[in-house]
Amino acid sequence: MSEKQLIDMQKSLEFSFGEIIRAAVAEQLKAKFAGDTARFDELVALEDEARSKLRQARMQAMVADLSTAKIDALVAGLGDKVSRARDLLEDLRRTREVLENLRKAAELATAILGTVATILA
Amino acid sequence: MKHLILAGAFALPLVSGCTTEPVRPVIKTFADTVQQAVSAGNSSFTSSDLDARVAAVLRQELAKQRGLYFLDPEGAGICEPAIPPPGPGVAAAPGFDDVCTVRPFAPGPDGTPVAVDLILPPVRPSEIGPDGALTDTQRTVLEFNARRALTALGEYAAAISDLATSTEPQGVADAASAAVTAIGTAASAAAKIGGKPVPRDVQTVISTGSTLLGDLVGEALEARRYALLTEIVRKADPLVADLSRASADWFYIAQHEVLAAPYTALRGALRDSQPGDVAGMIAVQQAEAAARRSEAGADWRVFWQVAVAHHAILESLEEPADFDRLMAANSRIHALVKSTKAFVAAVEAAKE
Structure with missing residues (x-):
């Protein structure tokens, strides 16, 4: 079953159990005002059963979200983004090092040329 | 009116160029908060003995295969105490x-020993019982995966x-500027020694100043x-959403x-009322x-808000001149900060 099918099924179950619970509650309200305790209790049992099934369906959907295969793929995908961010910073650090070495080389050349100029003078 | 004044105050840096400057505080606060939430989540009461439980589940998996732990003949060393390597x-x-x-x-299959990689058993949705009850092993596997999800979110943030x-971009710009000055000098x-005039392009660099070049490099890198x-x-947004x-x-x-429990109590009170x-x-x-109160303080909301805040940051980054999007991102971040503070405090209180 694909992830989309699972999500669709979850939505459908949420809707179906939700409708059963809403209908049971509406009837409970009528039974309450009618003073029909037996019918009220019967409807409460129906509501509780629907809630139990709803919880089961919700938990099944969450278990699918936390499956090892899904987490493996997500962690690997995000790890790739982390690497890209780190790579850019490393590139920048290396570029700065190259430029600093270039500056040092130029300063050294200036110092040597100064010495040469003194000797020639 | 207040909104307009604020918009005016922020508009200039937002439209002055595509730099990370306008969203920097948002991202830093987001990252710090996500890391606090992840840290608190990982140290919450449910995770305290997770490694031991994972090891126990893996032992059970090995036992099911009639396996054992043994010295790997193809592994490192021979299991003698380590000594410092010889030589200077x-x-x-x-x-x-x-x-x-x-x-x-x-x-x-033929009875000879084979090295195996132990993996945690899958938790199949179809195996979940009524009311969503989980076995200890199922809880351990799901919690282990949740910890990996949390860790990945923290590292990404x-x-x-x-x-x-x-x-670093400013550092490179400064280094470029200093290098150009040094080369010009x-x-x-060299030109003085040779008795020749300084080449025109070098003169230009020196006369216009290396600062301009440094600025250009800085802008390009930004x-x-x-x-x-x-x-x-x-690209990370859908992954962050799923991991959150x-x-x-x-x-x-x-x-x-x-x-x-509070909902059960509420239904009880509703059913009892006449x-x-x-x-x-x-x-x-x-x-x-x-x-x-219970619903507002549910811990899962903290991690849900991570995805919401991240998406707001994305919208702000894609429209850097849009003040409303920046403010929306900030407000999502602040909601995350608030929830995370409460979550961290609750986890710390539970540990005491």
Whole structure:
């Protein structure tokens, strides 16, 4: 079953159990005002059963979200983004090092040329 | 009116160029908060003995295969105590993993031992019982995956924060500027010795000043950083959403009985109430208030807000001149900060 099918099924179950619970509650309200305790209790049992099934369906959907295969793929995908961010910073650090070495080389050349100029003078 | 004044105050830096400057505080705060939430989540009461439980589940998996742990003949060393390597100098001292490899083995089809990689058993949705009850093994596997999800979110948040706040582009610009100045000075010195005039292009560099070049390099690097940051955040957004959802799912699973209790109490009060019964009305209202408080403080909301805040950051990055999007991102971040503070405080209180 694909992830989309699972999500669709979850939505459908949420809707179906939700409708059963809403209908049971509406009837409970009528039974309450009618003073029909037996019918009220019967409807409460129906509501509780629907809630139990709803919880089961919700938990099944969450278990699918936390499956090892899904987490493996997500962690690997995000790890790739982390690497890209780190790579850019490393590139920048290396570029700065190259430029600093270039500056040092130029300063050294200036110092040597100064010495040469003194000797020639 | 206040909105307009604020907009005016922020508009200039927002439209002055594609740099990470306008969104820097948002991302840094987001990253710091996500890391606090992840840290608190990982140290919450549910995770304290997770490694031991994972090891126990893996032992059970090995036992099911009639396997055992044994010294790996093809592994490192022979399981003798480590000694410093011979020769001059001080090399890195060997540790246990350099001298000994113990790993799981199971009998192959012909009975000969085969090295195996132990994996946690899958938790199939179809195996979940009524009311969503989980076995200890199922809880351990789901919690282990949730911890991986949390860790990945924390590492990602740190990476984009480092990228957004690094001073490296300015450092490169300064280094470029200094290098150009030094080269110009060297060229001048060489020209004097040779008795020739300083070449015109070198003169230009020296006369216009290396600062301009440094600024241009800085701008180019800022633009590159901004483009990469936006691309990373855009591509990561669905992954962050799914990992945040998975993390939120775990906290819901771990606490669903606690979260359900106030609702059960509320339904009880509703069912017990009778027409015209004032005491019943009070009981319902008190139960409703308790359920409302419990819902607002549910831990899973913290991790849900990570995804919401991240998406707001993406929208702000994609429209850097849009003040409303920046403010929306800030407000999502602040909501995350608020929830995370409460979550961290609750985790710390539980530990005391």
